[in-house]
Amino acid sequence: MRILTVHNYYQQPGGEEQIFATESALLETRGHQVHRYTIHNDRVEGMNPLTLAKKTIWNNDVYRDLRAIVRQERPEVAHFHNTFPLISPAAYHAMKDEGVPVVQTLHNYRLLCPNALFFRDGKICEDCLGKCGAIPGIVRGCYRDSQTASGVVAAMVNLHSMMCTWTKTVNVFVAYSHFALQKFVQGGLPEKKIQFKTNFLHPAPAPGTGRGGYAIFVGRLSPEKGLGTLLAAWEQLGGKIPLKIVGDGPLAPQVIEATKRVPGVEWLGRRPLEEVYELMGEAALLIFPSEWYETFGRVAIEAFAKGTPVVASAIGAIAELVTPGQTGLHFLPGNTQDLVEQVEWALSHPEELMQMRQAARAEFEAKYTAEENYRRMMEIYTLAPHV
Incomplete structure (x- = not known):
């Protein structure tokens, strides 16, 4: 199978980066052709704020690049990990227009909460969950302590909700836990489009002794x-x-x-x-x-x-x-x-x-082994064109 993987790297390395690399490597070890499309957030440095806002909502350069890549590589499925902020949801539309089914792993709650965490002032906050506009998050500047930046995030989510990006250009969402799956359903994603698959380790480390006393x-x-x-x-x-x-x-x-x-x-x-x-x-x-x-x-x-x-x-x-x-x-x-x-x-x-x-x-x-999760991943890839 030919697979296109898409990921927007953060400034600091984190869990998503490790998962993206691990899943891509696992697919390659199983004989699949994997083409990685990545953008790093270091491009944000020195970027005009208005330009950044526009690219967050719709990056036309990415849209064109991805359509060209699809025509050359002919992937059978595109697996997205993160599009925020520079890849933008325009990437989903590029896949839709080229007829490539999209699988999107839900690593955080960005579609439901401006800061993606449901966490504010040291406690859980669901004030924007299921509400159009995310007004509380904008007023409080929940993303980067900035009302402007929070407004851009909310505008991206709301505009693409109106464009039916989440429901018509993404075939399958992947949730790593039943808890997260239900939160996304509560936030408005169609339950029939969300599949459960755990995370995994590859390669798996050997057990330790537990005798360190700490x-x-x-x-x-x-x-x-x-x-x-x-x-x-x-x-x-x-x-x-x-x-x-x-x-x-x-x-x-x-x-x-x-x-x-x-x-x-x-x-x-x-x-x-x-x-x-x-x-x-x-x-x-x-x-x-x-x-x-x-x-x-x-x-x-x-x-x-x-x-x-x-x-x-x-x-x-x-x-x-x-x-x-x-x-x-x-x-x-x-x-x-x-x-x-x-x-x-x-x-x-x-x-x-x-x-x-x-x-x-x-x-x-x-x-949580690679073998079990590879099997589940293939089930989801096979399902994606039909959802």
């Missing part, structure tokens, strides 16, 4: 990831178990400050993936304290692959991923005391924790 957090250091709750819990734990924090982001100064006053907290910054896997595998627990509606939570299945139980906040897709008492534990999102109690329970039940390690790896092998 807990670990891996992710972006930002408010929606629950860093405040995590650090407050470790302050209460008082050094009962060390905590290694891997990642970077706007809350790095807060983490650095915590390393100076909270016993056992260590900040490792960004680390290569191989080193992250090694750290995960030796950890007794991975803490996943997010306070927003994660669409999936790749870090959790990375922990499962290493056989490491996950202590996760019971919110959004994370609640689906982690089965309490089997592959980890749940705690109430944002509840420091509950997180402390779950960690203390894990530390006082080493036999149960060891059983969870075995169950976590078994869960990975049953649901």
Whole structure:
């Protein structure tokens, strides 16, 4: 099969970039011809704001480029990951006009919320969900703390809603969790157009031993990831178990400050993936304290692959991923005391924790391998022309 993959890279590398690369590589290892069309956000630097706004809503250069690529490469399906802000929804229309079915993976909630997170001022916010215009998000400047930028995002979504871009040029949307799928249905996407497929790892790392005697957090250091709750819990734990924090982001100064006053907290910054896997595998627990509606939570299945139980906040897709008492534990999102109690329970039940390690790896092998997800991907590609 000939497949065109489309992705707009962010300024900072993140989960979408890794997924895009992993899925493309997997398809190639299975003998498919993959043509990658990518644009990086570094092109935004120095761009006139009005020009950027126009390209976000409709990038005619991309429209022409993609039609030319389709005529040359003749893909049988186009798999989109991200079009925001520079590729624009014009790319879907290019595929429609060339007769190429479109599959769009839903990595975030951009179609339903200007900042794509459903998170504002430290808490969940659904004020724009299902409402035409996203007026609350514009007024509050939810995207980049700017009313103008938020207005551009809302204009892009609303204009293309009126043009039926989401319903007539996209054949299939892919949601990584049942929670996210239902949010998009609630926001107005046709349920019949949304397919469920989990994320996956390729290649899969080998299990670790869990004998490192520490807990670990891996992710972006930002408010929606629950860093405040995590650090407050470790302050209460008082050094009962060390905590290694891997990642970077706007809350790095807060983490650095915590390393100076909270016993056992260590900040490792960004680390290569191989080193992250090694750290995960030796950890007794991975803490996943997010306070927003994660669409999936790749870090959790990375922990499962290493056989490491996950202590996760019971919110959004994370609640689906982690089965309490089997592959980890749940705690109430944002509840420091509950997180402390779950960690203390894990530390006082080493036999149960060891059983969870075995169950976590078994869960990975049953649901999140390349083989299982390749099979599901092919089902979706085959379905796309008929939706």
